[in-house]
Amino acid sequence: MTMFSTAPITLSHAHLMRTTLILAGTATLLAMPFAISSFSISLLNLVGIYALAALGLTLITGSGGVTSFAQAAFMGIGAYASAYMTLRLGLGAWIGLGAALLVVGACAALMGAVTLHLGGHYLPITTLAWAVAVYMVFGNLTDLGAHSGIGDIAPISLFGLPLDRPDRAFYLVWAVLVLALIGASNLLSSRQGRAISALRGGAVLAQSLGVNPFRVRLLLFVLAAELAAIAGWLFAHTQRFISPSSFDLNVGLQILLMSVLGGIGNVLGAVIGSAAVTLGRNAIQDLLPGLGLNAGTLEIIVFGIVFILLLHYSPRGLSPLIEALLPTRSGETLPTIGQDERLAFSRTTDRDAPVLAVRGLGKRFGGLAAVDDLSFEMRARSITALIGPNGAGKSTTFDLISGLKIPSSGTVLFLGEPTRGKPAHTMIGSGLSRTFQHVKLRPKVTLLENVMMGAHWRMKAGLFAGLLRLDRREEREFRRVAMLALKEIGMDEDPLALAGNLPLGPQRLLEIARALASDPVLIILDEPAAGLRSQEKQALAKLLRHLRSEGLSILMVEHDMEFVMGLADDIVVLDFGRRLALGKPAEIRNNPRVQEAYLGGAE
Amino acid sequence: MDLQIAAILLQDGMANGAIYTMLALGFVLVFTTTRIIFASYGDLIALSALTLHALQNGRLPGTVSLVAILAVFATTVECWSLMRAGKLRRVPRAILIWLIIPVLPVAGCLLLQDHLSHAAQIALTVALVMPIAPLLYRLVFQPIERASTLTLLIVALVLHYVIAGFALLTFGAEGVRTAGAVSGSVELLGVSVGLQVVAFVSVAALFSTGLALFFRFTMAGKALRATAYNSAGASLVGISTRGSAVFAFLLAGVIAAIVGILIGPTITIYYDSGLMIGLKGFVGAVLGGFVSYPLAALGSVIVGLVEAYASFFASLFK
Incomplete structure (x- = not known):
């Protein structure tokens, strides 16, 4: 109980500290010309x-x-x-x-x-x-x-x-x-x-x-x-x-030295680094003759050694040291979300319309055919799973569909349009959003901001709007969207936590929330259940079913057969880059060729 | 420009290219094993030329004190970290590696400097310059081996100022030219080719082939390649990544020493010439993509040729 009652007080305390520091800093700057010599x-x-x-x-x-x-x-x-x-x-x-x-x-x-x-x-x-x-x-x-x-x-x-x-x-x-x-x-x-x-x-x-x-x-x-x-x-x-x-x-x-010594992770690092280098060199010039040393040649040696020792002590520069002394930023206000409010999707497609069609797709790396003559179709509002042993070409297929790799042969039709020739960064705008097998999140960024990255293409604010803070309204709107997306994956309790502090399973969920914030038609999930506990897997399955009922289409790679069999409408089995089988879960389960690929021959 | 001049420029370009190739080999070697863009690499070359010049003129080279200071500090740091880790039994070995072996050429220099033949002076120069790079690694880079590539680069750049400053202090500000070991020329396909050029190209070729064989056929070479490919994986199979790094720096040091001796008679070297010399090898390495030795060599030859032809067209003597 006490914990909860003291929390707001420390927050406002930090706020007060920050304001005091800013005022003191401004006053010091204003008074400077009256206090020190013209040379200084x-x-x-x-x-x-x-x-x-x-x-x-x-x-x-x-x-x-x-x-x-x-x-x-x-x-x-x-x-x-x-x-x-x-x-x-x-x-x-x-x-x-x-x-x-x-x-x-x-x-x-x-x-x-x-x-x-x-x-x-x-x-x-x-x-x-x-x-x-x-x-x-x-x-x-x-x-x-x-x-x-x-x-x-x-x-x-x-x-x-x-x-x-x-x-x-x-x-x-x-x-x-x-x-x-x-x-x-x-x-x-x-x-x-x-x-x-x-x-x-x-x-x-x-x-x-x-x-x-x-x-x-x-x-x-x-x-x-x-x-x-x-x-x-x-x-x-x-x-x-x-x-x-x-x-x-x-x-x-020297300017590069300044920014690295100050620390490139923080804008204040530039000032700290510039002050340290400029004033430090001046101090060394003053100090050395006092010690009876020849300043001309020794200056650069002493400066260099001090510089190297400082980076030894703090390899990310001086600003992390100074940041630790400053009070942390006071609590941000979070958008309030109604009890039954859920993330809405605006771009759903007709039931049974073909969302994705893959025709004769192939990708060769030198002599190796990672994907070879692969064809399948995906209906709207369905969950399709791509399975197969390790190295079967599943992730390569994902990269081909999402435009990150260019196919050696064949075509991918997304919503009836061929994707060939479209730059990878335009895919999310046409409705295709994905997650990664090796999670790609920004570890030092909050959950909320990580999810907001998914809504990048939906937002408009440019460089000047950002510089001058003219983007507040849009920011508020999409912070709400991101909160709702976090709520979908059940992680809206601490949206200001840093993504890098999450275990791997929840990091995968966070990637899903990021994909949802883009208002997608099709989401491609690369091993979404890996690293999740059984309860979390059930929650994920429930979420994916809900998304399907909301009109989304889901294509996933997953190794957990129980998860796949219970969830997928259609399954495509890959082996050595080729399609081994295609069908409903029950058909796949009883397919002797699939059993052989997974368990080895019966000889 | 007639064919005669073109052939002479080609020679110059090949000679420069050979030197930059060796430099680029050193850059790539150090970078792939340690992620360090060793911006102070050229300084070792300048030190080598300055050292040989001092020995040839009967002066005690400043490198002696540099090596002695670095060895004492490196030994202290190494022993201190061993003691803190409770590995007292490894202290004698550390003293042998970090103090006694590097200081041997220093002692040799102090005792014998007046009684050396030309070849012995060259050998002593190599022995003096060789340990500097591994000592610098131990003192300057190993403590921040996990830092970002940028931080490592910046530290290497600052190290250039420190070494150049030290060279100014001990060798003075005058430029030097060492006495050459080879002079004269030979007739090759109707064109007279300087022996110096022949020496450059053959040493570079020898080194490149030697390194290629070393990487392919020896255990130490394979260990270096493994570290370069994936240092975490290499350490899992029992390869010491620090050992690999020290070794890479040692090899790079040998290359620098030899380059310094080769170019000493052909260009005037100042205490701070290292940055510009190093830069050209660096450009060669970058042109080759910074990871492949043959491509780095090709890139360096291109830099050498471009330099030779461009300086001809830009000069007033054409």
Whole structure:
């Protein structure tokens, strides 16, 4: 009893703590220029500027899983674009910002469009080449001052006040940074944020949820470059002098160091990493001569060793350490669900209409035929099971039907239309949703958000809606949908638990809830009952029957024969990629060829 | 561009390609066994050239103190972790492996440095540079062996700054060129081919074949391949993944030492030349997809050829 009564108090306590921290942080920032020396202020300005560029990396690396060495190069392009506008064309710094964003956006989009299709280590290498090339170009353009750079860049004016001193520029730099941090954290908790998170779980997961991996990567890449462009703009107009060496490969590496040291799992990591690197190096420079040592050469050695030791102590960066000190986010309000309210499906098909037709399907891997001349049809509102010994080609068949693998021969008709040539990420929109044999969930994400990923294609909010939180109404609507989907699998008690903390059986159920949130016509379940206890299996069977009565069609692979025989309307038996038998459960049970495949010959 | 120039550029390209091939072999070897993109790999090459140059000029190479410091720290860390695990009986072996064996060439260097033939100087350089990579693995990478690939890469990058800083401190800022072991040229199919090029290509070919045979026919090679293929599975069948990692780093260290000796007479090496040299081998490895040795070799030859022809077209001397 006491447990329940104290819970809300601790929640509001945490809320109070957070508010206090935010207020204290704001007050400290506002008071900073009055409290410390002008040199320290300009150092803090640099912390803020590099944090912006590092934040871009946090977004693409931490969330999108792509590494870039080119942040400094994008900073440089932004800085030079704005400097050129103000100095050579006599335009204001704010027009310079527009130019910086335009030029950098175009460069990043072009570069991303060419290279983001390439997998593996190609993108980092391309960004590396880009970083070197941009340095060379600025170093050789005499109109931009070549290697000696450009000086006397005009300061930014805000409401007629020139921000020509570090303490004046301080407010602008940090206001921009705070806004960027808020925007980034909004984005990560929006529809696009969930798409990013899905992509982090692999391209297969992303595609099965209707997320176009290339598009998300490109979006992130351009967004990160634009953050670097703003950083470059601030750099040019606060330092008032730029040269190619301010943006060379070493600086690019340094920004990468910052984001990794700060921790790429959290947007605050960018600020922490930038502060640690910038202030840390400065402290080492101050400290070494005091110890009677030659600062010039030793600085980099000491810095490097300290850096490595910090990552030894906390391999995921410093932000997890600091996060542990902060109070946790206060309780989210959950949608309330009526007692008899259930998930509704809108796209059901006529009884007995053919939902899925597989004709002469084949898939060869070199000399091995994983699936060979397979044909079967599935009626609407039916449960069809695909069974067969291990290695019979069941999962490959699923991948062919859901568009993740391209058939070597044959066709798949879904709702009467051939699926060949349709990208895998469009399948969920046409009504086909699936689960995986090896569960693909986002372990550090709540059950609710994992399920909401299933509704990605039904939602509309884009990048800007997410950044500016204009997506609240849609979010509320689909949080309800996700809650209802969780209720279907009987897991609506603790929707804010993390998916990674569930045992394997319930994780499989969660994948089913995610599939249901997409308002499917056909769901494909890969071993849904594996890892479930007998009671849970009964509940699952009941749920699948209910879904069938609601008009859904279900295709599943399952090894538990009792489960399959009691549930399926039709069974397709596969062996060595070929169809061995097709029929009602009773027919399959008495088929001598099936018995032989499963139990071995009777000789 | 006439055929004569094309042939000369082809030679240059092949020579570069041979060097990058050996580098790429080292990158792929380390990456497949440990997931580490060993960005500081090029520094070992720079250290090798700097060491040989110091020995040739009768100076004590800074590598001596680097190896000694690393060995002392690695031994301390290893013994400390053995003692905490209660495995006292393995301490003497750890001291032998991590302290005595790496320090032997250091002692050799201190005692014999003035009385060495050219070949002995080369052998001593290899012996001095060879233990650095495994020692770095033990000290820097093994404690975070489970960290993400990105964290490992970043640590390797920072390690470059540390090693280059150390090289600046001990070797100074001047660039060096070692005295070459081979010079002159031979006539081959009507084209004069530098012996240096012949040496590069034959050493690279020798190494590639040797590695291929090693991986195919020896138990240690098979163990490395098993670790690369699936490290959890390899450890289940009794292969020490850490042992494999140390071995991979040792092999990579040998390759780096030899590359350093080969290129020492042909280009000027500075304390921080390692990053750029390493980068080119890395590009070769990436072109080959980073997992296959033959493809990495092919990728490296392409990088070498592109570099030779591109620098000709970009230069003013054409």
